[in-house]
Amino acid sequence: MSDPVIAIVGAGPAGLRAAETLALAGLRPVLFDEAERPGGQIYRQPPPGAERPGAAIYGLEAGKAQAVHAILPTLGERIDHRAGTLVWNVFEGRLDTLRAGAFAHQPFDRLILATGAMDRVIPFPGWTTPGVFTLGGAQIALKAQGVSIGRRVAFVGAGPLLPLVAHQYAKAGAEVVAVLDVTPFGAKLRSAAGMLAQPSTLAKGLYYVARNALGRARRASGVRAIRVEGEGRVAALAWTDHKGAEHRVACDAVGASFGLRSESQLADLAGCTFAFDALTRQWAPVRAPDGRSSREDVFLAGDGAGIGGADVAELQGRRVALTVLQDVGRPVDVAEVARLDSALARQAQFRAALEGAYPYPEHLVAAVADDEILCRCEGVTAGALRDVVRHKGAAEVNRVKAFTRIGMGRCQGRVCGHAAAELVALERGCPVEDAGRLRGQPPVKPIPVLGGFS
Amino acid sequence: MSARLAVDVCIIGGGIAGCASAVALRKAGLTAAVLDRGLCGAGASGVNFGGVRQQGRNLHELPLARRSRRIWDSLAAILEQDVEFDVSGHIKLARSEADLAELETYARNARDYGLDLQMLGANRVRSEIPWLGDKVIGASLSPEDGQANPRVVGPAFARLARRLGAEIHEHRRVTAARRTETGFEVEAGDLTVASAWLVNTAGVFGGTVAGWFGEHAPVEALMPNMLVTEPLPYFVSRSIGVCGGDVYLRQTGRGNVIFGGGRGWGDAEIARSRPLADESLGGMSRTLDLVPALTNAQVIRTWTGIDGQTPDRIPVIGHSSTTPQLVHAFGFSGHGFQLGPVMGEIIAELVTQGRTPTPIAPFSIERFAAGGVASSVEAHTHTEH
Ligand SMILES: Cc1cc2nc3c(=O)[nH]c(=O)nc-3n(C[C@H](O)[C@H](O)[C@H](O)COP(=O)(O)OP(=O)(O)OC[C@H]3O[C@@H](n4cnc5c(N)ncnc54)[C@H](O)[C@@H]3O)c2cc1C
Ligand SMILES: Cc1cc2nc3c(=O)[nH]c(=O)nc-3n(C[C@H](O)[C@H](O)[C@H](O)COP(=O)(O)OP(=O)(O)OC[C@H]3O[C@@H](n4cnc5c(N)ncnc54)[C@H](O)[C@@H]3O)c2cc1C
Numbered sequence: 001m002s003d004p005v006i007a008i009v010g011a012g013p014a015g016l017r018a019a020e021t022l023a024l025a026g027l028r029p030v031l032f033d034e035a036e037r038p039g040g041q042i043y044r045q046p047p048p049g050a051e052r053p054g055a056a057i058y059g060l061e062a063g064k065a066q067a068v069h070a071i072l073p074t075l076g077e078r079i080d081h082r083a084g085t086l087v088w089n090v091f092e093g094r095l096d097t098l099r100a101g102a103f104a105h106q107p108f109d110r111l112i113l114a115t116g117a118m119d120r121v122i123p124f125p126g127w128t129t130p131g132v133f134t135l136g137g138a139q140i141a142l143k144a145q146g147v148s149i150g151r152r153v154a155f156v157g158a159g160p161l162l163p164l165v166a167h168q169y170a171k172a173g174a175e176v177v178a179v180l181d182v183t184p185f186g187a188k189l190r191s192a193a194g195m196l197a198q199p200s201t202l203a204k205g206l207y208y209v210a211r212n213a214l215g216r217a218r219r220a221s222g223v224r225a226i227r228v229e230g231e232g233r234v235a236a237l238a239w240t241d242h243k244g245a246e247h248r249v250a251c252d253a254v255g256a257s258f259g260l261r262s263e264s265q266l267a268d269l270a271g272c273t274f275a276f277d278a279l280t281r282q283w284a285p286v287r288a289p290d291g292r293s294s295r296e297d298v299f300l301a302g303d304g305a306g307i308g309g310a311d312v313a314e315l316q317g318r319r320v321a322l323t324v325l326q327d328v329g330r331p332v333d334v335a336e337v338a339r340l341d342s343a344l345a346r347q348a349q350f351r352a353a354l355e356g357a358y359p360y361p362e363h364l365v366a367a368v369a370d371d372e373i374l375c376r377c378e379g380v381t382a383g384a385l386r387d388v389v390r391h392k393g394a395a396e397v398n399r400v401k402a403f404t405r406i407g408m409g410r411c412q413g414r415v416c417g418h419a420a421a422e423l424v425a426l427e428r429g430c431p432v433e434d435a436g437r438l439r440g441q442p443p444v445k446p447i448p449v450l451g452g453f454s
Numbered sequence: 455m456s457a458r459l460a461v462d463v464c465i466i467g468g469g470i471a472g473c474a475s476a477v478a479l480r481k482a483g484l485t486a487a488v489l490d491r492g493l494c495g496a497g498a499s500g501v502n503f504g505g506v507r508q509q510g511r512n513l514h515e516l517p518l519a520r521r522s523r524r525i526w527d528s529l530a531a532i533l534e535q536d537v538e539f540d541v542s543g544h545i546k547l548a549r550s551e552a553d554l555a556e557l558e559t560y561a562r563n564a565r566d567y568g569l570d571l572q573m574l575g576a577n578r579v580r581s582e583i584p585w586l587g588d589k590v591i592g593a594s595l596s597p598e599d600g601q602a603n604p605r606v607v608g609p610a611f612a613r614l615a616r617r618l619g620a621e622i623h624e625h626r627r628v629t630a631a632r633r634t635e636t637g638f639e640v641e642a643g644d645l646t647v648a649s650a651w652l653v654n655t656a657g658v659f660g661g662t663v664a665g666w667f668g669e670h671a672p673v674e675a676l677m678p679n680m681l682v683t684e685p686l687p688y689f690v691s692r693s694i695g696v697c698g699g700d701v702y703l704r705q706t707g708r709g710n711v712i713f714g715g716g717r718g719w720g721d722a723e724i725a726r727s728r729p730l731a732d733e734s735l736g737g738m739s740r741t742l743d744l745v746p747a748l749t750n751a752q753v754i755r756t757w758t759g760i761d762g763q764t765p766d767r768i769p770v771i772g773h774s775s776t777t778p779q780l781v782h783a784f785g786f787s788g789h790g791f792q793l794g795p796v797m798g799e800i801i802a803e804l805v806t807q808g809r810t811p812t813p814i815a816p817f818s819i820e821r822f823a824a825g826g827v828a829s830s831v832e833a834h835t836h837t838e839h
Pocket of ligand 1: 118
């Protein structure tokens with residue numbers, strides 16, 4: 001009998017460690033990533049020709065980045081790496097892919113989804129002004145292209161990426177003029193004890209704050225409201241502090257986002273059961289500690305099935321590979337399983353503390369004005385959403401989508417879907433989980449109309 | 455907690471047919487309740503292609519379609535909801551001499567029903583639609599056909615029904631219905647509805663409901679596979695179909711081009727459906743043959759939904775053959791969106807007067823009783839929706 005086909009989507013820390021573990025056990029996994037070079041979000045590599053020293057790109061994580069980047073070169077042909085390949089659909093044992101304008105498909109016996117996360121967005125006045133980026137977007141510009149999003153940059157957010165990206169910008173020589181945290185400082189103090197138990201990648205953001213590496217940047221916590229000013233281009237960031245006083249700083253770019261959300265569309269299309277995770281305030285595919293989903297043929301690792309950060313992603317990648325090996329009847333090192341399980345349990349504790357440090361900024365959602373664009377693909381306002389909730393009985397997001405087109409554009413709600421659910425919940429006065437989640441449809445990202453298929 | 459409800463008419467299925475029925479019955483002064491297993495108008499009625507098309511229908515359907523088309527003109531006013539009804543015209547393309555002959559025959563026959571179709575020669579088609587590929591040799595145009603936004607129509611009928619005093623019960627799956635001495639008893643979870651009349655507008659589930667009353671109506675799940683592009687500059691000025699029905703497209707006011715491509719997957723029992731990748735890619739190829747300008751346009755979503763399809767591709771409409779005061783309207787076989795508005799009026803007529811002026815004899819459920827439908831009817835297969 002031939003070897004089972006194990007497909008992995010995502011060549012970030014989770015997917016790479018899973019691929020490595022399987023390859024070392026003698027299987028040849030097929031590893032897909034739409035990026036040309038492996039690494040995922042945190043360990044994203046510059047394009048060929050734009051390489052810079054690891055320490056300059058990854059800071060304290062340069063060693064980890066190097067180790068993760070070494071996996072594919074070390075294992076060579078033992079991993080079937082399909083770079084630059086978008087997986088746009090999964091259904092009943094088969095992936096549909098697109099690479100360089102060519103469609104193909106890949107049958108699998110087992111599928112590991114390690115699709116990572118993206119920034120969580122909340123609209124605020126001026127959020128669609130050219131020059132406003134997400135924090136992750138700002139970081140990608142820096143890591144992949146070695147460019148800054150502006151000369152004078154202000155950052156605002158809720159989550160460990162905020163101080164981290166601000167620090168990375170300052171170190172790269174950009175002028176960071178403000179670092180505004182929309183969550184209260186008190187929450188961080190309360191959570192500090194839990195976090196000290198387990199230092200981890202995402203915690204280094206806090207470490208940077210402590211190190212005061214940001215020079216003259218204005219810093220504030222508990223920020224109540226933010227507003228980007230400027231016609232056609234960012235000119236300033238204005239905010240209301242925790243006491244109600246108004247501030248303003250001139251800048252030409254803003255990085256703003258509010259935590260992360262899992263890229264779980266493929267898990268949805270695969271038919272995995274989802275559950276609402278109160279800690280990170282989002283729906284995620286149900287994942288057992290050993291990486292199993294609700295489906296026998298689908299496994300989950302990394303931030304794509306609940307936010308845990310890069311170190312957790314690596315651990316989960318290894319762990320899920322062992323589960324798959326066991327399922328396909330290969331020998332598994334039980335001591336290694338135990339070691340990974342206890343490391344993951346420690347991380348989970350830390351993770352809870354970290355989320356506590358950055359509670360979801362509900363006040364920003366409540367403040368979204370009726371004329372604010374919520375879905376920028378389709379140009380639909382928050383007021384249009386509130387109207388159909390109030391007057392047309394739309395009680396959950398799919399109905400809101402049907403009535404208003406929110407989430408029907410290019411991004412299929414990846415950007416606005418989360419805020420839309422929060423707005424529906426506020427309008428109805430119900431828990432956000434009762435506002436539902438947008439059902440996914442293929443393709444997970446746009447695909448071109450091409451001929452040649454009969 | 456279980457609840458009981460008593461109404462004149464209980465309606466199983468809150469698609470466009472069921473909700474329009476509730477509206478018409480309330481206007482006729484009867485009390486009505488709609489039970490839907492999900493949300494009203496979220497089934498086939500809410501996810502279809504949006505074609506408001508008479509051209510190409512089975513001729514038996516034309517009287518219904520003609521009458522429904524008149525309602526479409528004032529639908530937005532009736533529903534107090536913009537339904538994005540756009541009288542773009544529907545053009546059906548011929549790619550062979552046989553296609554042309556088919557179109558000519560159809561146009562002649564349709565005239566008997568008052569449907570005026572214009573035959574266009576190759577040059578006329580080319581001047582009207584210069585971006586069509588070179589495979590088209592003629593066409594038939596139905597100027598008064600068009601398109602609308604399906605996502606809003608069904609729910610708007612449900613809201614109007616509610617405003618008129620109908621009971622709308624969503625997330626209530628009907629699991630049993632039986633004839634009692636005085637009428638019907640319908641069970642939907644913890645809700646029991648007693649009614650004098652029962653209306654079966656359960657879509658793909660309609661055959662099962664009929665079965666509860668000893669009637670046979672074979673209904674299969676039909677899942678047209680749909681694709682939509684990102685908004686493009688406006689160029690598809692008409693709703694377009696072809697002889698054989700394997701290509702159809704339209705462009706929304708927002709600019710998205712919607713086109714069909716084969717069949718998706720679906721499981722009616724759990725009300726789940728999925729578009730299929732190979733079908734979508736095949737649909738792309740066939741559409742590009744006709745519309746090369748779509749090359750490399752970005753498809754942002756594909757989807758499907760579940761309609762009920764009968765062996766002869768026309769619906770079941772009319773009184774039950776076994777059970778007094780039971781009325782059926784299901785199995786619209788992929789083209790019941792256009793007919794939806796008139797179904798309410800017809801069902802209300804059947805309930806309040808026992809008959810309707812619109813000829814519906816061909817849709818009688820009895821046609822399946824003798825053990826099957828003559829396959830000659832099936833020859834008229836048009837897979838466009
Ligand atoms: C923009 C951004 C910046 C971040 N920066 C940091 C940071 O500096 N420090 C930190 O600790 N954490 C950071 N994070 C958090 C990050 O999610 C984790 O640290 C870590 O990268 C998670 O690893 P992963 O393997 O789960 O997923 P990722 O590293 O995100 O890798 C997922 C991979 O899957 C690929 N993929 C996803 N869907 C598809 C598809 N359909 N087809 C093909 N390929 C697909 C993606 O291209 C990506 O390469 C960042 C997150 C984001 C979104
Ligand atoms: C993808 C697609 C494209 C189409 N394109 C077109 C087009 O362009 N033009 C056109 O004219 N037609 C088109 N159609 C067909 C059209 O959508 C349907 O014929 C029409 O909507 C049928 O309406 P309905 O009310 O009978 O059914 P539905 O809208 O399916 O309503 C039936 C309702 O019954 C409910 N139900 C089922 N079982 C139960 C139960 N046990 N208890 C309670 N409730 C139950 C369901 O939840 C559903 O809401 C298309 C259909 C699809 C799927």
